[in-house]
Each structure stands twice: as structure tokens, then as C-alpha cells.
Amino acid sequence: MRRSIVSRFAGLFATFGVAGMSLHGASALAQEAGAAGQPMVGAPHAWALGLQPAGGVVKEAIHDFNQLVLWIIIVITAFVGALLAWVIWRYRAEKNPVPSRTSHHTLLEVAWTVLPVLILVVIAIPSFRLIYWEDRAVDAEVTVNVTGRQWYWHYAYPDQGNFAFDSYPIQEADLKPGQLRNLTVDEPLVIPVDTNIRVITTGQDVIHSFFVPSLGVQKYTIPGRTMETWMRADRVGTFYGQCNQICGTNHWFMPIVVRAVPKAEFEAWTAAAKQRFAQVGGAPAVATAGKAEADTTQLADLRR
Known part of the structure; x- marks a missing residue:
């Protein structure tokens, strides 16, 4: 191609x-x-x-x-x-x-x-x-489920242990040196380099858009529908994107960070992620739920 x-x-x-x-x-x-x-x-x-x-x-x-x-x-x-x-x-x-x-x-x-x-x-x-x-992805080695929510991203790895996690932006006051304002998140989407990544998108509430310009990927996340696209990173790096569908008050609050790492590092990351984002009875672990509740309160403060 x-x-x-x-x-x-x-x-x-x-x-x-x-x-x-x-x-x-x-x-x-x-x-x-x-x-x-x-x-x-x-x-x-x-x-x-x-x-x-x-x-x-x-x-x-x-x-x-x-x-x-x-x-x-x-x-x-x-x-x-x-x-x-x-x-x-x-x-x-x-x-x-x-x-x-x-x-x-x-x-x-x-x-x-x-x-x-x-x-x-x-x-x-x-x-x-x-x-x-x-x-459509051809010979995809990794599948990632992407769910757009108001106003954050939810990622799942069904064929890597079926773990999932939420990705929230880091507040400007909490940024560290070198981190990009309005683009940095606490939990990036991690993928291996030189690998075809199947991306399955859906929406939980309204239409969002999964858009990472430097990887050439853009797909809507629509409630009640699953849509497919794919991406591939040919070099190690960090690739930033944002939701480019106006999805509500905190539309700006949905940055995307994709971190491409060597395959050996990706395997080590997935092994650790299975423990960090362990599922209990199909629901996120208590730590993740507590974090989501805190961030929801933070979003409510921003709306005021």
C-alpha cells in the first residue's frame, strides 16, 4: 500500500x-x-x-x-x-x-x-x-476496545487477559515538566510497535471520536454500535490525540495518548496491567472505582 x-x-x-x-x-x-x-x-x-x-x-x-x-x-x-x-x-x-x-x-x-x-x-x-x-484490520495481532464516555476514555484488551481501565486527563496544576497541557493523561493506551492493532469503538452515552492524527486513526464511538478500524506504529514513541466530535460541556476533557513500545516491553506491561486493573465479578477494582468517583466530582466542579 x-x-x-x-x-x-x-x-x-x-x-x-x-x-x-x-x-x-x-x-x-x-x-x-x-x-x-x-x-x-x-x-x-x-x-x-x-x-x-x-x-x-x-x-x-x-x-x-x-x-x-x-x-x-x-x-x-x-x-x-x-x-x-x-x-x-x-x-x-x-x-x-x-x-x-x-x-x-x-x-x-x-x-x-x-x-x-x-x-x-x-x-x-x-x-x-x-x-x-x-x-478493516488485516492479520491483527492485538485488539483494543475503545469506549467513549462523558468525558473520558475506557480501554479494554480482550485478547491480552481481558483487563480494562479508564484514561483521564491530568489537570494543569498537576502537570510535571515535559507533560503537554490538555493532552497528557494518567493512563495511556499502550501498544507494541510493528504490530497491526485492531481498534473496536463504541460509545456509552453520546457520539465521541477516537482521533490520533500522527497514527492516521479516526473513528466515531457511537452508542449501540461497534465500529472497526486499525492502526500501526512503526516506531517507538508517544502519540497524542483528542476527541474531535463535539460531545458536550467537557468535550475538551478527552485527550488521547497512545504509547508505542517494543514488543518485549508491551508483554511486561500487560503482565503488570492484569494485576493493576484486575476485574472482580465483572466490575472494576475498588481503586479504579474510587478514582472514577473522585474524577466525576472534579468534573462536576468544572461544570460550575
């Missing part, structure tokens, strides 16, 4: 100029950092331009498609701008004091109907390919 029709079209349009060499500058830097063994941080940056750097194959495919559409827009804009400038110069009043009343030019009418259709086909084919590619 990486070198699919999307990439080939993108390479074709990139020959029209050198700007394409810098379009994925941030992504290239992220890949170099990953190759050098430095953990990647997938988060928004001040004055950043373009999409967030890619942390996996899905986002790389999205980058390719974005580049394809960008170059199509550049070519169309340049052509229309040049055509408009030529018309203004060629048919100005000084040169054409008696304007022509020619109309119904068959060739032009066919051209400006057929060309947009062809452009849309060029965009639609890789677009549909990408949408269907993101829709």
Missing part, C-alpha cells in the same frame, strides 16, 4: 516543482529520529505547517494522498491564474473596443465538463482505496 497508486500519482505531480521535496519535511525528520532510536512524539507544534509527522503506515498513506491532492490543486490554480491573466491582457478594452459576442463553443463546453470529471476520477480512485484500507 505504501507504494500504491497514491504514491505513483504523487511522484508524477511532484515533477512539476521542487516544493514537493519539502512537503514531508516534518515526516522525514520523524522517520530519521525513529531510525536513530529516538522516541517519536506525535503532537501538534506551534507554527507547524502541514499534517503531523507519520508514526505508521496508515498516516504515511494519508500523507501520500494529501500530496497527490495538493499537487492537483497547485496545477489547477496555476492554470486558472495564468488563463485569467492572459484573458485580462488579451481581451482588455484598449485592444478590443468592440467585444466579441461569441458563445456556445462546443469544444470548450465539452472540455470544461470532461476535464473536471477526469480530475475527480484521479482523486476518487486512491481515495476509495485508502478508505477501504483503513476500514
